[in-house]
Structure formats: C-alpha cells, structure tokens
Amino acid sequence: MPKLTYFSHAAWMIETNGDTILIDPFLDDNPTSPVKSNEVKADYIIITHAHGDHIGDAIPIAKRDNATIISNFEIANWCGAQGVTAHPMHIGGARDFPFGKVKLTQAFHGSSFPDGSYGGMPAGVLVTIDNKTVYHSGDTGLFGDMKLIGEQTPLEIAIIPIGDNFTMGIDDAVKAVEFLNPKKVIPMHYKTFDVIDVDPGEFVSRVKSLGVDAQILEYGESLVY
Numbered sequence: 001m002p003k004l005t006y007f008s009h010a011a012w013m014i015e016t017n018g019d020t021i022l023i024d025p026f027l028d029d030n031p032t033s034p035v036k037s038n039e040v041k042a043d044y045i046i047i048t049h050a051h052g053d054h055i056g057d058a059i060p061i062a063k064r065d066n067a068t069i070i071s072n073f074e075i076a077n078w079c080g081a082q083g084v085t086a087h088p089m090h091i092g093g094a095r096d097f098p099f100g101k102v103k104l105t106q107a108f109h110g111s112s113f114p115d116g117s118y119g120g121m122p123a124g125v126l127v128t129i130d131n132k133t134v135y136h137s138g139d140t141g142l143f144g145d146m147k148l149i150g151e152q153t154p155l156e157i158a159i160i161p162i163g164d165n166f167t168m169g170i171d172d173a174v175k176a177v178e179f180l181n182p183k184k185v186i187p188m189h190y191k192t193f194d195v196i197d198v199d200p201g202e203f204v205s206r207v208k209s210l211g212v213d214a215q216i217l218e219y220g221e222s223l224v225y
C-alpha cells in the first residue's frame, strides 16, 4: 500500500513498491520542512509549476539520485538543459510509469521560474497507484472543472491549498471539496509564510460537516492509504 508523507507547503513524498516519488520538493529553503534535501531520496520528482517554492531542490536531488523529473514540457526541457533526466507531459495527458499512472490537470496560477523565464502552464497532478488516485492540485484558485476531475477519476485523497492570497483560501477550498468529492481531503500550502497563515483546523471541521473525511497531516507525518 502506498505511503504518503507531508513535508509542509506543497512538498509530498509517496513511497510504493520500492519507488519513491517526490512532489514539489521545496525543502532546504522551506522554513517549515522537517527534512532537508540530503535526508530524502527520489526515483521520480513531479513538479507542478516553476515557482521556486515548488521546484525547490528538485534539480540537485535529481542529479544526486539520478531521478526522473516529471513535469510539463517547458519545465522538463528546462530541467533537461541542466543535465537532469526529465519526462515532458502536458495538461490532459496521462502516462504509465513503473510506479503508477500520472495525469496532469489544469491549475489556475502562474508558472515563471525564479529567474522570470517561462515555465508553461501550471498544473495539478493525478497519481494513480494500485487503483487509488491522489490528486495534488498544485497552486490554484477554485475552478468549476474540479467537478469534472472528480467525476472522471474517483479520488482517494485530494490535497488542496487553503492558504489564500496565492491560492484558494478556506471558503473556496471547501467549495473545491464539494466539486471534487474525494474520500479524504488533506490541506496544504498554509502557514509556510505569514501571508498564508490560516487555520487548517477550521478547514478540516468545515469539510467534515460536508460529510467528507478530512485530516491535517503534521509536518513529517505519514499516511498509508
């Protein structure tokens, strides 16, 4: 059974069948991460968009571990130019990897690299392992087609931002849960910086009042699903 671990912000790890997949590994410069990049390993690294708090330490980790980066075409090319193995995809596209299936979804956000260069469209990601799908929405505002995502792909876990300012805040994230209709919701992208310091407990209790399971994962905490 896959194991999901939260490193705070939008940084996650999924361990399965001997493969370790990192998503948005913002660790070394992340004031809330319980681990640094030299304490994690990766076989694959999924990057939702080019912002520094999502690319994070992906390049040095990929170089060190010979991991494959999975991202949109623009980010994959940028990573490839730095000598890293990268698999390009784009929104709406799915592909089977040895560990499971990855599909990129739309996200409403920006995606420039820290140096200002173009990172293509931001994305969310559906990761399906053992017929169970985790949706990591990336940074996004609320959008109505979350309903379509949930209808097409029954979601075991939806990981969505609640921090407001840069992404959905709590009100919109609760609406997102109605659209996505997942079995379980876990909030992300809060408290890392003062401007996104919201109370995940308020979000979780409001989601539970919809009849959907919701859980706060503490920084470094894992969940087997």
Ligand code: NI
Pocket (backbone or CB within 6 Å): 049, 051, 054, 109, 110, 139, 166
């Ligand atoms: Ni962002």
Ligand code: MN
Pocket (backbone or CB within 6 Å): 010, 051, 053, 054, 139, 166, 189
């Ligand atoms: Mn972000």
